[in-house]
Amino acid sequence: MWKLTDAKMPRKKHPTRKLRAVERERVQDTMQLVQSARESLSDVDPSLLPEKGAIDECFDMADRSLRDALRE
Numbered sequence: 001m002w003k004l005t006d007a008k009m010p011r012k013k014h015p016t017r018k019l020r021a022v023e024r025e026r027v028q029d030t031m032q033l034v035q036s037a038r039e040s041l042s043d044v045d046p047s048l049l050p051e052k053g054a055i056d057e058c059f060d061m062a063d064r065s066l067r068d069a070l071r072e
Contacts (some may be wrong), residue, residue, distance in 0.1 A: 018072050031066045
């Protein structure tokens with residue numbers, strides 16, 4: 001089975017321009033959605049989600065990418 005770890009994305013350089021206010025708000029909103037989804041799945045029996053590890057890795061990558069975007 002294909003795993004997210006097989007296709008780890010390289011860290012990209014920060015964009016050359018800063019986020020506009022509306023873009024920053026969208027990124028922050030998306031971060032909250034990722035955190036909410038992660039929290040929602042934390043109470044689900046892991047045996048019911050056989051790919052929970054891959055889902056958690058996806059959340060980690062999304063969170064890291066969004067945080068990187070906000071650093072600029």
